[in-house]
Amino acid sequence: MQKGYVQVTDSYERILHWMLAISCLLLCVTGLGMMFQTFNFIGYLFGGLKSLKLVHNFTGLVFAASLILVIRMWWKEAGVFVFPEDLEWIKVAGGYLWHVDKVPETGKYNPGQKLFFLTVVGAGILMIITGLIMWFPTALPAGLVRWMYPLHALGFVAIFAFFFIHLYLGTIGNPGTVPAMLTGWMDRAVLKKQHPGWLKEMEHEGKLVVYGEEKKSGAHGHHA
Amino acid sequence: MTEKIKLYDDSKCTACRGCQLACKQWNALAASQTENRGTYQNPPSLNANTFLLIHYQDYVDKEGNVKWLFRKEACMHCTDAACVTVCPSGALHYNKATGTVGLDHDKCIGCKECVAACPFEIPRWDAATDKVYKCDMCESRIMNNMEPACVKACPTGALSWGPKEKMLKIAAKRVEKLGGNATTYGDKYVKGTHFMYVLKENPAIYADIHKDPSVPLSVTLWKGLLKPLSLLAAGGVLGGAFLHYMIHGPKYPDLPKDENTEGGK
C-alpha cells in the first residue's frame, strides 16, 4: 500500500459487496444452466442439473440476505439522487460517452453508480420474490405463478446486462477503481477524477482516512 | 415420425375405471388413502401417483334431464407443449416417433416450471422425490408397438390409439354421428393435442375442463422473447463496452496534475 492512498471502503462493505457479487454471478451462471438446454453442461460442474438447481435456490437465499444488507448499507449514499448535482452529471453522461471538459462533481457515488445500484436493488428484489414463488409454485394458483417466470427472466435480462456494464466500468473502463473493492484503498488521484465531490466533502469534514496518517476522526459510519 | 393420437370418446365411456387402474398397474404407482367425499371420483385430483383420473359429474340440463358425465383427465400431449418449452433439463421431451410428450425422470430436476406452464394443469410435483410426474403415453409400451395401458384396458372402445390422420378422421366421423352438441376437444388447441376427446355434450358444461387452452402468454414472453433477449442484452453490453473502450477510451485519472498528493513518494 502506498502512502497517501485513501480508504474508501471498509471490510464490511467489501465483504458484502463480494457476497452479493459472487452470489449474483453464481445465480447467473446456474440460472443460465437451467435457462438454456445448451448450457445444461454447466450442471456437470455442480454434479448434475438437480444439484445445480439446489445451488441456484440456496445461492438465491445468500443473494437475498446480501441484498438486504447492501440496501441497508448503501441506500443513503447510492439509493437517493441528490439534485441538482446528479442531474448535471446525468446531462453529460458522466463524461463516459463524449468528451467533457469538466465532469460535474457528485457525492461518493455518481448517478451512474446509483442507477446501477438501484437497478440491482430493483431487479434483485424482483428476482428474490419471483424466485421464491418459483421455488414453491404449488402454493399459489398456476395462473399467477406462471407470470413469475417471465418476470424472473426480465430481471435476469437487466441484471445480466448490468453485470457486464459493471464489470467493464469497474475494471478496464475506469482504471484504478478495482482496489476500492479489493483493498479498500484508492489512489487519491483516481478519486479526484472519479469522485471529486466526495473527496472534498471528506476532507472538509476531516473524515478522510489516508494511509500512513493518523485517523482524524471516528470510525466510518455506515454501519454505526 | 408417425404422429399418433389417443382418442377418448365420452359417449362410450362407462366410467368403469379400468383405465385408471391399468395406468397405476403399468406405471407401478402407489395408491393413496382416500375417503368418499360425496362422489365416486377418487383420488380427488391428479397427483404424483395418479396420471389418469376419471371425472364424475352429475348434470341436469335445462329441460331437467339428468346426465352423468364422465371425463378422462390426463396429459393432453400438446404439439406445442408449454411444458417442453419451459423444461430446463430436457426431461420433458417430444417423443420423436409419435409426437407425444415424454418425461425422463432421470433428467427431471424438480424445478416445477412445467407445473406452472401447463395450460391443462397436468404435471404434478412430488415432494418426496422432488420430481414431476405425468402421463408419458406409456412410452415404454408405445415404443414397443403396444398401445398405452389405458387403451389396452378399455372394454368399450372409449379409448383408442392410432396414427394422427386416422384418429382425426374417426373423431370427426363420430362427432357427425353423435350430432347435437358433440364436438372434438384438443385438436383445436396448442397446435393439436395427441390425446383428444370426442365429447357428446357441449364442452362448456364439463366441470374443470379447460376452456380454450393455449400456451400461456407468459411462457411465450419468457421463452420466446426474454430468453433470447437476455443473451442479446448481455452481448450488447459487451459489444458496447468494447466499442466504448476502443472509441472513447477508459477514464484515466489525471495523475500528473494532482496537486493534492500528500507526502509524495
Added chain:
Amino acid sequence: MTNHWVDFKNSDVILIMGSNPASNHPVSWKWIQHAVDNRGSKVICVDPRFTQSASKAHLYAPLRSGTDIAFLGGMIKYIIDNKLYFEEYVKNYTNAAFLVNPAFKLPGDNKGVFSGFTNGKYEKDTWSYQTDGAGVIRKDPTMKNPNCVFQLLKKHYSRYTPQLVSKICGTPVDKLIEVYKLYGSTGRPDRAGVDLYAMGWTQHTVGTQNIRTMCMIQLLLGNMGVAGGGVAAMRGESNVQGSTDHGLLFHIWPGYLGTPSGSLATLKAYNEKRTPKTKEANSLNWWKNFPKYSASFLRSMYGMNMGLEEAYAALPKVDDGANYSWLSLFDQMYKGKFTGFFAWGMNPACSGAHSNKVRQALGKVDWMVNVNLFDNETGSFWRGPGMDPAKIKTEVFMLPCAASIEKEGSIANSGRLQQWRYKAVNPVGDSLPDGDIMSEIFFKVKELYEKKGGPHKEAITRLTWPYGKMAGKHFHYDPRKVAAEINGFFLADKKVENPTKKGEFKEFKKGDLVPTFAWLQDDGSTSSGCWVYCGSVTADKGILPMRRDTADPTGLGLTPGWAWSWPVNRRIIYNGASVDLNGKPWDPSRAVISWNGEKWTGDVPDGAGDPGKGRPPFIMKPDGVASLYGPGLADGPFPEHYEPLECPVEKNLLSPQKNNPVIKRFDKPGVGSDLDVYSNVGTCDPRFPFICSTYRVSEHWQTGVLTRWCPWLAEMQPGMFVEIGTELAKEKGIKNGDRCIVSSARGEVECSAIVTPRFKPFDIDGNMIHEIGIPWHFGWITTKDRTYSPGDKKAEVFTHGDSANLLVPTIGDANTMIPESKAFMANVAKKGVK
C-alpha cells in the same frame, strides 16, 4: 345364460333392467357398444337409480324397487293389445295354445291369489292342463279359447294398465309407453331384443317371477333361441355358473339333477320321481334320459366300489320339504343346530342378509374353518364390532388358500363357457390350492372313518379320488384329471348304438372318455361327474376348454373353437326356435342355425330335429314348448305383482293381496328367531320411511374380501356411501359428503352421503316416496378404527364402514329363498342427528 355376452352385439334393443352392466359387468359393455355402433341398436335402462348404464342408454325410465312385475306386466299387455307379438312363434313354440283346467282362477278373480291357495301354499290341482282321453294336452291353435294359455295371459295382464302401472312403479306413463313401444318392436322376425338382469331381479320375494315375466315377454316377441335374444343372467361372480352347474345349491346335484329326499329310498324311486313323462307325440323330452345321468353321477362318486343302488343309498338325502338355503342354514346355526362350519371362499358375516344375525350365529358353532386368501369378517367375527371374545366359544381355523392365478383350473362364465385357466405364479406362503386342501381333509376323514368307523362310513371310505397323487406328505390335486372325471368314462368294455344313427354301433373300451352325454348309460357302465359337461374332454383333442381359436364362421360371435360351452359346445341354447317349422331362419341375416338340405350348419342345433318333422324346439321341457304358463313354480303359473315384504305403501294397488302369499316369514312363531324383525309390513312405519336398495360398484367384488385389500381399488372406492336424492337430502339437512347413519329394523351402518339428482323421488299413487341406495362391499376388517392385535395385517389403504347386509331382512324369494336385498325399508340421518 341362454346366449353369451358376445351375442349382445346381435341385439337391436338391449333392455337393462335388474342390472347395471356398465358398472358391474364392464366387459359386457364392449358388445353393447358394438351393437349401438354397428347395428344402430337402442339401449333402454330401467332402474330406480340413474346408473352408469343409464348414462349410456338411449332411454331411461325410473321405477320403484320391487315393482318390476307390474312394469313388465304392463309391457305384456301393451304387446298383446298392439299385436306386437310374434304369432307364429308363440303358437308353435310356446304353450300359448294349451288349454288349462277350467277351474283355474286368476288373481284378478280370486282376491289377488291364484286358485288353490290354502294354508300359506298352493295346491296346484286347478293349475293343470286339459287332456284328452290319451293324456295328450288339449290345444286351440287359434288361441281363442278362453281357457287357453294365451287368453288367460291376456286376461291376467289386462289389469296392468299403463295408468295403474305408473301409480305402482312411479314411472311416468309416457316413459312406460316409450319403453313398451321400443322393446315391443323386437317382436318382428327381423328384430331381436335381450334383457340383461342380475341381482336387481333375483333379490326380491318375487325374484323368480321377475325373471319369468321377462322370459314370457321374450317368448311373446320370439326372442328366445335367436341371436341377439335371450334372457341374460349377468353373473355376479366369474364362476357362479360353473358352481351352480356342479351342485352349489342344496336342491340340485351336479347337472341339475334334483337332490333326492328322504322319501325316495331307492335309485329306482328317485329316477321314477324325477324323470318327466309326456304324451306329446313329437316332443323329445330330453329329461327322459334322467336315469342315465343319475347313474353316471353315482359312478363318478363311487366308481365300481359300490353298486348303483348302494351308491344312491350312501349319498345324503334332504328331508322332504326341508329348505337348506342360506337363510335357513344361518337360522338353524343361530338356533344352535350346527356343530361346525366351513366358510370356504365365503364371507357370510358380510354377504348374508341380516349380517348381525349371521355374526351371532357364527358364535353358536364349536368350530369354524375359514378357507380364504385373507382373514375376513367371518374368520374374525369373534372380535368384530359389538362382540365380546371372552363369551364366544367358537374355535376358528384359518386355512390360507391359493388365488385363482396361483392354481390351474377352469371357470364357467355367464355364457356357459368353460374356459381353462393356467397357473401364473406359485401360491404365497403356506397357502394351497383348494383341491389340495380338500384332498388332505378327505384323506384324514377317510382315515378316521376307517379307524374308528361311524354311520354311513362307506359314503366316505368308498369314494373314488383319482384326482392326483401324493408328493411327499402332500396330495397334489390335478384339475385336468377332475375335468376328465366330469366328462366321464366308460367303466367297462361296451358296444353302444349311436344315439343319433339307428343301427350303427360303436365299441368302447373300459377307460374311454364318453364322447357326449348322448352316449351315457343308465346301467352303470359310464360315469360322468356332471352330464351337461360330457363332451368337454375328448381323447383326440384333450381338454376342449383350453381351445383358443377365435375363428367365427357365422359372424355372430359364436367362435365354436374358443374354449367350450355346455351343452355339447352349443353357444345359443334353444336355437331350434330361431328357425321356422321348415327349418328356415326367422332372420336369415342372423341365422344361428340353418338347414343346407342335408344337415344343419352354424351353431350346434338344439331341438331342431329334421326340418318339417314338427319337433318342438324346447326339448328340455317335457311337452317340447316354452312355458308362457308355468305351473311348476311355487307362487303361481303367471307372475303377479306383489309388494316387497317391507314396502312404503299401505296396499297393493292391483289386489287385496299385498305380499307374495307363499313366502316364508321368519318373524312367525316357530319359524325364525328373536332377531328376525321387519318394518313396514302391515302399515307404514315412520321410523323407516325410505326404500333402500343395495348394489355394487365396479371397483369391488362381492363382500370385498379380495378387493378391499387391493390398494388401487380401495383408493377409488374407499368406503360405504349412501346415494340420496337431492330432494331427500334437502329434507333431511344432509350435504354432499356428510357422514350419515343408514338404519333398518335390523341394524345400522355408517356411510358418506352422495347427494345426487340421479335418485329422484317417486310419485306413488300421489305420494312422494324416496329411495336410497348403498353398496354392499365393505366390512370392518379393513377399516382404520378397528382394534388391531400385534401381527394383524393392515390394509394399505383403509376402507370405511361395514356391510350393507347388516340392514337386509331375512326374507326370501318364494322359490329360491334368495334374500330381498333390493327393496327394504330404511332411514337415513346425518350422523349425530336423530
